Amino acid sequence: MKILLMGNPNVGKSVIFSRLTGAHVISSNYPGTTVGFTKGRIRINGQEAEVIDVPGIYRLEPISKADEVAIKMVAEVTEGDVIINVVDATNLERSLYLTMQLLELGIPMILALNMWDDVKHKGISLDLEKLREFLQVPIIPTVAVAGEGIKELVANISQAKAPKIHLHTEEERWADIGKITKEAQRITHRHHTFLEKLEDATLIPHTGIPIAILVLLISFAFIRFLGESLIHYVMDPFFYRFYGPLIIKLVKIPFPSGFFYHILIGNSADFVESLGLLTSGLYVPFGMVLPYIFAFYLVLSLLEDIGYLPRLAVLADTIMHRIGLHGFAIISIVLGFGCNVPGALSTRVLETQREKFIASTLLCTSVPCMAQSAMIIGLVGKHGLAYVFLVYGILTMIGILIGLILDRALQGESPEIFMEIPSYHIPHLGSLLKKLKMRIMEFLNEAVPLVLVGILIINILTTVGIMNLISSLAAPVATRVWGLPKEVIPAMMIGFLRKDVAVGMLKPLHLSIKQLVIASTVLAVYFPCVATFFVLVKELGLKDMAKATLIMVTISLTVGGAINLLWR
Amino acid sequence: MVSLAEMKVNTTGVIKQLSGGVQFRAKMNSLNFRIGKKIKKISKSILNSPVVVEMDNTRVAIGWGMAKKVFLEVLNEDSSHGQSECG
Numbered sequence: 001m002k003i004l005l006m007g008n009p010n011v012g013k014s015v016i017f018s019r020l021t022g023a024h025v026i027s028s029n030y031p032g033t034t035v036g037f038t039k040g041r042i043r044i045n046g047q048e049a050e051v052i053d054v055p056g057i058y059r060l061e062p063i064s065k066a067d068e069v070a071i072k073m074v075a076e077v078t079e080g081d082v083i084i085n086v087v088d089a090t091n092l093e094r095s096l097y098l099t100m101q102l103l104e105l106g107i108p109m110i111l112a113l114n115m116w117d118d119v120k121h122k123g124i125s126l127d128l129e130k131l132r133e134f135l136q137v138p139i140i141p142t143v144a145v146a147g148e149g150i151k152e153l154v155a156n157i158s159q160a161k162a163p164k165i166h167l168h169t170e171e172e173r174w175a176d177i178g179k180i181t182k183e184a185q186r187i188t189h190r191h192h193t194f195l196e197k198l199e200d201a202t203l204i205p206h207t208g209i210p211i212a213i214l215v216l217l218i219s220f221a222f223i224r225f226l227g228e229s230l231i232h233y234v235m236d237p238f239f240y241r242f243y244g245p246l247i248i249k250l251v252k253i254p255f256p257s258g259f260f261y262h263i264l265i266g267n268s269a270d271f272v273e274s275l276g277l278l279t280s281g282l283y284v285p286f287g288m289v290l291p292y293i294f295a296f297y298l299v300l301s302l303l304e305d306i307g308y309l310p311r312l313a314v315l316a317d318t319i320m321h322r323i324g325l326h327g328f329a330i331i332s333i334v335l336g337f338g339c340n341v342p343g344a345l346s347t348r349v350l351e352t353q354r355e356k357f358i359a360s361t362l363l364c365t366s367v368p369c370m371a372q373s374a375m376i377i378g379l380v381g382k383h384g385l386a387y388v389f390l391v392y393g394i395l396t397m398i399g400i401l402i403g404l405i406l407d408r409a410l411q412g413e414s415p416e417i418f419m420e421i422p423s424y425h426i427p428h429l430g431s432l433l434k435k436l437k438m439r440i441m442e443f444l445n446e447a448v449p450l451v452l453v454g455i456l457i458i459n460i461l462t463t464v465g466i467m468n469l470i471s472s473l474a475a476p477v478a479t480r481v482w483g484l485p486k487e488v489i490p491a492m493m494i495g496f497l498r499k500d501v502a503v504g505m506l507k508p509l510h511l512s513i514k515q516l517v518i519a520s521t522v523l524a525v526y527f528p529c530v531a532t533f534f535v536l537v538k539e540l541g542l543k544d545m546a547k548a549t550l551i552m553v554t555i556s557l558t559v560g561g562a563i564n565l566l567w568r
Numbered sequence: 569m570v571s572l573a574e575m576k577v578n579t580t581g582v583i584k585q586l587s588g589g590v591q592f593r594a595k596m597n598s599l600n601f602r603i604g605k606k607i608k609k610i611s612k613s614i615l616n617s618p619v620v621v622e623m624d625n626t627r628v629a630i631g632w633g634m635a636k637k638v639f640l641e642v643l644n645e646d647s648s649h650g651q652s653e654c655g
Contacts, residue, residue, distance in 0.1 A: 058598035091626055094600040122625055174602065187625065203620055203627065204611035314629040318617040326631065327618070416631020417618050420599060423626075 007086035009056030028304035108160035230291035292374035305427035323403020366399030375503035526556035581640030
């Protein structure tokens with residue numbers, strides 16, 4: 001038995017999914033958080049059922065790639081499957097269109113009337129009995145974020161009904177919906193609350209833009225403050241005073257020196273420079289990157305759950321149009337600052353291949369992930385924060401330039417923004433922490449093994465002399481074009497695997513600040529990390545990804561060369 | 569009739585015409601923008617920025633180009649007070 005969670009975007013399907021299955025999925029307060037489908041399991045009356053969190057959709061005719069995923073899921077429904085139709089109780093009329101379409105398919109349905117707590121203070125009253133009478137399916141009011149109504153929902157899944165309804169025309173559907181809402185719903189006007197005034201102030205350009213700038217500045221300052229504080233007061237003392245001396249002692253018991261000692265501990269007291277598996281291999285991901293990952297996702301999750309990001313998308317729309325995108329792409333970019341992989345996946349909600357191509361290329365060239373940023377801030381920031389801003393400024397300029405060029409060079413136009421702006425919600429602390437934990441675990445699961453593999457590869461390649469050979473071969477590019485010593489080549493190679501380790505590998509080279517800026521910029525631009533690369537091959541197709549890669553290599557050569565020439 | 573792009577801020581209008589192709593109308597319909605629906609303009613466009621409107625208690629942002637294709641009959645100049653509507 002399959003249970004499909006279906007409904008309009010941003011009605012809380014993913015929250016209900018987590019509640020039903022205990023599985024962890026990312027949910028946020030904006031349309032399009034779920035772009036693929038997630039499966040989980042649940043036991044009902046001793047029987048195991050599969051629950052599928054389907055991307056939100058307004059109607060069964062596709063507009064974006066995420067819509068197609070949803071429609072395909074519906075087409076694959078078989079005998080005995082059930083739909084839990086999640087409906088935003090505060091937006092009944094619009095939600096019912098999909099409900100009608102689904103009912104016409106004759107799939108047994110149970111309706112979760114979510115955000116039930118918002119109904120009252122939005123001045124809406126709903127007659128549940130009348131609704132049940134009209135739709136003839138079980139209707140359960142829920143407040144998914146607080147877990148209310150979930151038990152009743154589960155208890156009633158077996159009661160799902162498929163009332164006999166003929167296929168309607170569009171007009172007939174709206175006529176029926178009109179009748180239902182007229183009888184079952186009353187909306188009364190009431191005065192706007194403070195939160196609603198804030199909703200508009202952050203959305204309307206002349207107040208929204210200054211607020212957006214402030215929000216971004218505060219976010220950046222907070223992330224840096226929290227990240228640095230955690231490193232300075234927690235991670236560094238732990239690694240240098242406790243863990244480091246201990247692990248060196250322990251390793252020295254079986255391997256007082258030689259090859260294994262070298263691979264495990266390395267040959268420097270600095271845990272970034274040592275390149276040992278148990279020193280750099282753990283210090284880079286846990287000691288340097290994790291604090292920033294934590295700080296970034298704390299801020300991002302907060303902004304997501306409040307519902308700020310769609311407003312940012314609207315405000316950025318004008319600028320984004322100049323570079324061939326529309327406002328929603330800003331959400332991909334914001335996610336990309338955390339990790340390029342979710343950023344790349346989120347481009348699925350963009351409607352055209354052209355937009356996806358531009359957004360993905362921008363993501364790879366101009367949006368360093370938080371792991372990379374943490375290392376850049378750590379390394380370049382030592383020479384002054386101004387140089388960090390210089391690197392980001394250069395990356396931003398590259399992004400704008402690529403966007404402007406691609407917008408002109410590629411055929412077609414960008415579709416315009418047309419999206420629902422969700423109300424602000426006070427974040428639910430439990431959900432927020434769960435999401436934060438999930439993202440941190442995702443980072444650790446993904447990053448730590450790759451960091452260790454990367455460091456192992458460097459050690460092996462260096463020991464057998466291959467690294468030296470490659471460095472010599474690639475030396476002309478590094479020295480003549482970028483003005484960098486040939487020792488940066490190993491870092492470039494590891495950058496394919498993990499950019500954070502790559503930036504860290506610059507540290508023992510004792511580069512000048514000019515070289516450090518060039519190397520950081522080139523490392524950010526020249527190629528996406530392996531995880532992002534494969535996701536994009538899948539999302540864009542091999543051909544477009546090859547084109548994007550060509551752009552990245554060209555940009556890294558020219559921009560790196562240009563900084564080298566211009567900076568005297 | 570006036571287009572949504574030209575309609576004044578804080579005015580409410582009834583959609584009379586969606587002047588675009590099938591795709592455009594399907595897109596509009598997906599968010600319940602249909603002939604006969606009442607919408608209130610919340611913010612005007614600056615440098616072709618999207619227009620924000622209120623419909624059925626929700627806010628929707630519409631790209632400038634699309635807003636030019638939505639034609640409405642203006643109901644009143646300011647509907648921010650005292651009006652109660654039934655769905």
